[in-house]
């Protein structure tokens with residue numbers, strides 16, 4: 001089972017049992033990684049993964065479930 005967590009002004013953390021693929025069905029290698037971080041700000045140079053750029057690009061993203 002996968003667990004997804006929206007990080008405060010940052011990426012989406014994905015952990016657990018999951019497969020990440022592109023729009024053509026090609027699977028990204030996440031082997032050996034206990035968690036991955038998916039970019040929410042759109043500024044990463046390593047899409048779809050977070051590369052930390054959200055910390056310097058002024059990204060503001062609500063992260064509370066309502």
Ligand code: FES
Pocket residue numbers: 010011012038039040041042043044049050051052053054055
């Ligand atoms: S959320 Fe981290 S680079 Fe976009």
